[in-house]
Amino acid sequence: MDVAALRTFVVVAETGQFQAAADMLGISQQAVSKRIAALERHTEVALLVRTPRGSRLSLDGQVFLPHAKKVLAAVEQAEQAVRPGSRPLRVDVLNRRISPAQVVYRFYRSHSGTELDAVTLSRENAAQAAQAVLQGAVDASFRALPADQVPAGISVERLLDTPLELLVGPGHPLADASWVSPADLAGHRIWIPGIRPGTEWAAFYQTLSNAFGLSIDALGPDFGDEALMDTLADSASLATLVGSEDRYLWPRTHDLRRIPLHDPTPVYPHALLSRSGDQHPVLTALRDHLRTASLPGPHDVWAPDWAAR
Structure with a gap:
């Protein structure tokens, strides 16, 4: 009819x-x-x-x-x-403790009355997340999407480079360093449990390992952040890598140390994925916020050459 x-x-x-x-x-x-x-x-x-x-x-x-x-x-x-603007913007932030979630939260707080939903598709890889955006399951997603995996109909803009930091316990040989170079980590065991094969973060850490001769492993079960913090606090040899804006909590007695990486500064290249031509006003505002509110990045950035821009 x-x-x-x-x-x-x-x-x-x-x-x-x-x-x-x-x-x-x-x-x-x-x-x-x-x-x-x-x-x-x-x-x-x-x-x-x-x-x-x-x-x-x-x-x-x-x-x-x-x-x-x-x-x-x-x-x-x-x-x-x-109709654009008639419903909350649905944004995949990958994980609520990492940089994209913190950025979206700051955007929400600085834009009174904004309607958005922050969700996690943490079990999806970048290509599947792009399909979720394309199919309308979410309006946008933060991912380190390889340039050769960008599907037709998806707009990609790299707007959030997150510098990496070394996280160690007080007994680690590098615990008192003000900063370290990625090359200084060669020979140290870096443990990042939960790296899943086929994901963009697995590809990122493999590229990082190859570039600087690092030993990064994901051996053993992932018992969560608390177990990782406990293990680091008791170890004189174990370290992990975290984003500079990632939020972790641990007991004061753990005395864990976050040490910046420089010369060069490895960054995790979060790109904002959205449907080409999407006119949702909150998406436009979020994109503008990311372009203008982000602090200038370090001069010595290292990122995988496969990361989409």
């Missing part, structure tokens, strides 16, 4: 005049007549009775009118539900 014909029928029923309906709809009287005729052919009944003074509803038209209005109301609700 043609929605435009339904809308035309309702306007004719309310005005009683084909010309008045045409004026209200911004179409010709001939177009109104064609729409009504098509609707009557579809329903196989006469919905309007033509008179010298205009038109009035037939008996079937009187029965049909309230249903037509309900259909048009449902169509309007459906359009409103997906």
